[in-house]
Amino acid sequence: MAGAVVAQTVSDNSVPATGLDIPANMQIFGKVDPNVRKPTAIVNESVITGTDVDQRVALIVSANELKLSPEDKDRLKLQILRQLIDETLQIQEAKANEITITAPEITQSFDRVARNFKRSPVEMRTYLRSVGSSERSLKRQIEGELAWQRYLRRKVEPGVNVSEEEVQQILKRLEAAKGTEEFHVSEIYLSATPERQQQVIATMRQMIEKIQKGEAPFAYFARSASEASTRSVDGDLGWVRAAQLPDALAAAATTMQVGQIAGPVEVPGGYSILYLVDKRQVLTADPRDARLALKQLTIRFPSGTTQAGATARAAEFAKAIETIQGCGGVAKIAGDIGAEVVDSDAVAVRDLPLPLQEILLKLQVGQATPPFGSAQDGVRALVVCGRDDPRNGDLPRADQIQAQMEQSRVNLRAQTLLRDLRRDAIIDYR
Template identity: 30%
Template sequence: MQRTTPQASRHRANFACQLAFSRAKWCLFGLILWAFALTQLFTPTAHAQTSSGLGIAAVVNDDVISMLDLNARISMVMESAQLEDTAESRMRIAPQVLRGLIDEKLKLQETRDSGVKVTQKDIELALKDIAEKNKMSIAQLTAHLQSIGAPISTLSARIETELAWNYYVQSRLAKKIQVGAEEIKDEINRIQTNAGKPEYLLAEIFLPVESPAQESNIRSMADGLLMQMRQGAPFSALAKNFSRAPSAALDGDMGWVQFSNLDPALQRVVTQLKPGNASPPVRTLGGYYIIYLRNVRTSPGLGGSDAAVKLSQFHIPTPKNSDAATLQGLAQQLVATTRNMTSCAQLEAAGAKSGSLMSGSLGEMKISSLPETMQKVLAELKVGQPSAPIPTGGGLAVLMICERTDDNVDMEKVRADIRERLIQSRLNVAEQRKLRDLHRDAFIDVRI
């Protein structure tokens, strides 16, 4: 028997919701449905097995993962991800599914050793919730799972693991994490500094490569997932089932991401994507990414586009049909005149001498009401700072923000949200570290 101790990926699915054993919040619903998407998928399929249902797929310490366990979980994944259920497809995804099952065994062993118990009632409540959300009774849910080759016990086992692990994380790991006021202040400053810069609404699938021997298989799986997307499989379903990133619990959703916060390899890819497109597999230090671009925007900062500003402008008209050299000369003149100004009073006084009726105070307005070009300019400006010259009103103008009011921003809520986000980020790292330690100390014998 060969002893193997594969390293856990630094990217592991973070379940982004805090579970206790109460029935108040079944965030688990979104997690469990990584296994299947019942609502629209009632067409029976042929279930080719990866191999005989008899035998052992892996041994994890004192627990066994049987081929029956593996094949049942593969069936659930195939349906959830809307993949064609063929022998070839099952063989391709089997290693990833087995790795997930090994992680589950390690989690359940750790939680049981720590005294965490999940009652049958807890599991039944979760099953009932899943059935109701799919407009089924428990009996119908059981029958449907059986029809795709997965007994209800397969789903119950998944539920038990996630309930226990989330309770373990919140009760054992989360209490060790602290976030100070200075860290929150630094994050607020970072958000404001990045206002006006590009942001990308992204989703991801991450497949870790934990040893050189896995390289070919993981790349093949990444290529296969991309092919399934091109054939119509939803990115969200594939991310939920196959991604090992923390965002997997949220269908791969990463939210709005600053360009500077992306891995350099991903930066090169993201700038070439159009909204609605997925990237080819991208190799990074930890493994392969497939990135899906949903949208692009200019970062609004804390105040967002609803911030109110009081503006002044220094305007000079430009002759009709001015060539590029003339416009450049006038722009340089404006820059020289305004570069040392630090208040709207100075800007307005200079504007009064320019002879343009468009110079002076523009009053107070919402940033969102202005043209997009002006929004981008203002997003980067501080109060009392002259802008670069911009074309407007048949001429060129320098804008200045006299006052900025972010009354719509509840700073207490902002601080609370930032604190929660920083805690969750560190909790992700703590979970990943714990799972890596469990892998390191475990006896794992993979037999397929």
């Protein structure tokens, strides 16, 4: 036939692995333009418009402070379109099962999201418009999440069971693994045939460079570019031991420091970028699990403050901090220098930025950190008012293990349901 394009020949033994009846030497008839992109879709008669996609993209770009190239933005749009299709299918399935999220429920969740953004609902609406998004777009996302959660609680969770025997087996394995090092890691995986290796390596190096420069977070590339099944959870592999990872990734994880990125690392079938979120030892007390009672002092710089003025004010603040002798004197010092004071109880050391973790672990009750911050956000210091050190060797409770296993099974069932919804849907790309 005219216009036929001969595809790359693949080996016979690679075809059966798909479960499909595909000839080893095949020919594609007709032309395919891989650059054609469909920005909108009709999902079982529900329309997803270009505006829907653009508004959702605008919120993600703004909330994550992304700096995207035109190519990256196009890739994000396609990802968002897929998410909107899934969201539409989830809402439709919930309604088919007589599950409806009411307007007051959506508004209540919207107000909670606004508080997470440290804004009032009115300020949140203004913010959304200013970045090119809308209240309607965010509320649609909220409706999808609430509808799917309620559907799973009603239709899936009642059928998920975890036996006492299974829980005891988990507890025994944890006890046997006591002291073993665990890693909380995230991944980005790209497959690579021999002829694509250099291209994939170059692409991954560009990703790493953008992550390190702060142009985009790791989670963005994990969700938009990774070919691993973990893309739906921003690449999060959770807590794993070295023996559970491919040899090359295990070797990387054991030499990395928390917060570091490694890659591209060659693994079977392609390459991975590994991000070490955290590490610990099984059933062994970690000083970073200590919980602190803190007082935070903050001074802010008025708009238009010069660099010289900010430096002088910060130096005055640092000098005052050096005179702190216990939390009882914080209020007076704050009053003298015009600082704000905020109390925070039960703060886990590991939840703080790494540089602060290292400092706080060395401080005694009543001591303060050096000043930290920026000219834009102000300068701060933390005073340690109390410390509850972690206990050593506590196994999780049986009910905690059971809840985790049940939730894992619900999530797996949810993925299967969503896959079935996609398979049965009528989707018309426009």
